[in-house]
Amino acid sequence: MPNTEQQSRIDALTQRVNELVAREDIRTCLYRINRGMDRIDAELLASGFFSDARIRWGTPEAVDFGEWLQAALAIQQKTEHVQHLIGNILIDLEGDRARVESYEIGRHLTPMGDDMKDLIIASRYIDIFEKRESRWRIVRRDKVVDWARIMEGSDPVYQHASLAGQRNSSDVSFEMFGEKPFHSLV
Numbered sequence: 001m002p003n004t005e006q007q008s009r010i011d012a013l014t015q016r017v018n019e020l021v022a023r024e025d026i027r028t029c030l031y032r033i034n035r036g037m038d039r040i041d042a043e044l045l046a047s048g049f050f051s052d053a054r055i056r057w058g059t060p061e062a063v064d065f066g067e068w069l070q071a072a073l074a075i076q077q078k079t080e081h082v083q084h085l086i087g088n089i090l091i092d093l094e095g096d097r098a099r100v101e102s103y104e105i106g107r108h109l110t111p112m113g114d115d116m117k118d119l120i121i122a123s124r125y126i127d128i129f130e131k132r133e134s135r136w137r138i139v140r141r142d143k144v145v146d147w148a149r150i151m152e153g154s155d156p157v158y159q160h161a162s163l164a165g166q167r168n169s170s171d172v173s174f175e176m177f178g179e180k181p182f183h184s185l186v
Contacts, residue, residue, distance in 0.1 A: 019093060022091075022093055022098070022131070023091050023093070025136045026091055026098060026100060026129055027089055027091075028185055029047075029048045029129070029136055029137065029138070030048065030086055030089065030102055030125075031086065032044050032045075032047055032048055032182060032185060032186070033045055033047075033048035033049075033138075034084040034085075034086050034104070035181075035182060036048070037072070037076055037082070037084050038082055038083055038084055038167065039167055039168065039171060039173075040073065040076050040077060040167050040168065042069065042073055043180075043183065044180075044182060044183060044186070045069070045072070045073075046065075046069055047137075047183075047186040048137060048138055049065050049069075049137055049138045049139075049141075050065070050130065050132065050137045050138070050139050051065055051066070052139065053065040053068075053139050053140065053141065054139070054141075055068040055140075055141045055142075055143075056141070056143065057072070057141065057142075057143040058143065062140070062142075076167075078110070078111060079108040079109060079110050079119075080109040080116065080167070081107070081108075081109040081165070082106070082107065082108045082109070082167065083106070083107050083165075084104055084105075084106040085105050085106075086102050086103070086125075087102070087103055087104075088101075088102060088103040089101075089102040089103075096130060096131040096132075097128065097129065097130055097131075098128070098129040098130075098131075098136070099126075099127075099128060099129075100125070100126075100127040100129055101124055101125070101127075102124065102125045102127070103123075103124050104121075104122070104123050104124070104125060105120065105121070105122050105123075106120070106121045106123070107119075107120050108120075108121070109153050110153075112150070115153065116153040116154075117150050117151065117152065118149075118150065118151040118152065118153040119148065119149075119150055120148065120150075120151065121145060121147075121148045122146045122147045122148070123143050123144055123145045123146060124143075124144045124146060125141055125142070125143055125144075126141070126142040126143075126144060127140065127142075128140040
C-alpha cells in the first residue's frame with residue numbers, strides 16, 4: 001500500500017493523464033468535424049456535436065444543431081476542392097466543460113455567378129465542449145471570421161494531379177482506411 005507521499009504523486013499523475021486524454025479527445029473531435037466537412041460525411045461531421053448544440057455560423061443568432069447541419073451540408077455540396085485546416089487549439093478545461101478556441105483556414109472553390117472562385121476564409125471557432133457519458137462534444141459554437149479573400153479559381157495543377165482529392169468515397173483515403181474512415185474515433 002502506498003504511503004501518503006506516494007499516493008499524492010499517483011493522484012497528481014492520474015489527474016495529469018486524465019487532463020491530457022481530455023485535451024486529445026477534444027482535438028480529435030475538432031479534426032473529425034473538419035474531415036466530415038471536407039469529405040461531406042454528415043455522420044462524421046455530426047459526431048463532434050451534441051444534438052442540443054447551438055451554433056452561430058454566419059448568423060447573428062445561434063441556431064439549433066439540426067438546422068445548422070442541413071445548411072452546412074448544403075453549402076459544402078455546392079463547393080469543390082475544399083480543405084479546412086485547423087490549428088492553434090487552446091483548451092481551458094474546467095471539469096467536464098472546456099472552453100476552446102481554434103483557428104481555421106478554409107479553402108473552397110465556390111460558384112460565384114458564372115465562374116468558380118476561390119473563397120479563402122480565415123476564422124476562429126469559439127467552442128464550449130462538454131463531456132457527457134465519457135464523450136467530449138461541442139454544445140456551443142461561434143464562428144468568428146477574421147478575414148476572407150475571393151480569388152481567381154482555376155485549378156490547372158489539380159486537373160492534372162494523378163491522386164487528386166475527392167469529396168466522397170472515391171477519395172484515395174477510403175481505399176486506404178476503409179468505408180467509414182475515422183468513424184471508430186467517435
